[in-house]
Amino acid sequence: MPGPADYVAWSPTGNKLAVSLTPDHINTEIYTVNVNGSDLKQLTFTDGINTSPSFSPHGRRIAFVSNMGGSPQIYVMNANGGDIHRLTYSEGGYNTSPAWSPNGKKIAFSSFINGALEICIMNTDGSDERQITDTPYSANHPAWTRDSRIIS
Secondary structure, three states: OOOOEEEEEEOOOOOEEEEEEOOOOOOEEEEEEEOOOOOOEEOOOOOOEEEEEEEOOOOOEEEEEEOOOOOOEEEEEEOOOOOOEEOOOOOOOOEEEEEEOOOOOEEEEEEEEOOEEEEEEEEOOOOOOEEOOOOOOOOOOOOEOOOOOOEO
16 A cells, blocks of 8 residues: 555445555545455545545445645545535534444534534534533544444
8 A cells, every 4th residue: 555554444344445545645545445455546636634534334425534625624425536525614623533323324523622622423414513522621533332322
């Protein structure tokens, strides 16, 4: 694989990985690759950072973090890299670590709010965004239980 690898996500079928790579040691891009290392495909092509991929439960979409709009925000794209849409629009915000719910209805993520990372959730189209933690300590890298009812 070209360059340092970071943030690896398994596809729901277990036959493919989404990975953040920095081949030029400057720009970080999202790629997919078969688990045997074959068929490496670059999905994002922007200056800056594209990282933290997370497959949707059906494997057809990938949520990720990018600073292509200025600050780190959550985006979603097709698993082949097409149809990129920005989901979060926090002014001067810092949003990271997207995680699809197993039922495919929500995305949890971390957002820098009042000096700490807080866990937020939203619908997969970016609507109904809401903060679910309120702590002076950072809450990062949300993970869902299999029934999509609890975030840890």
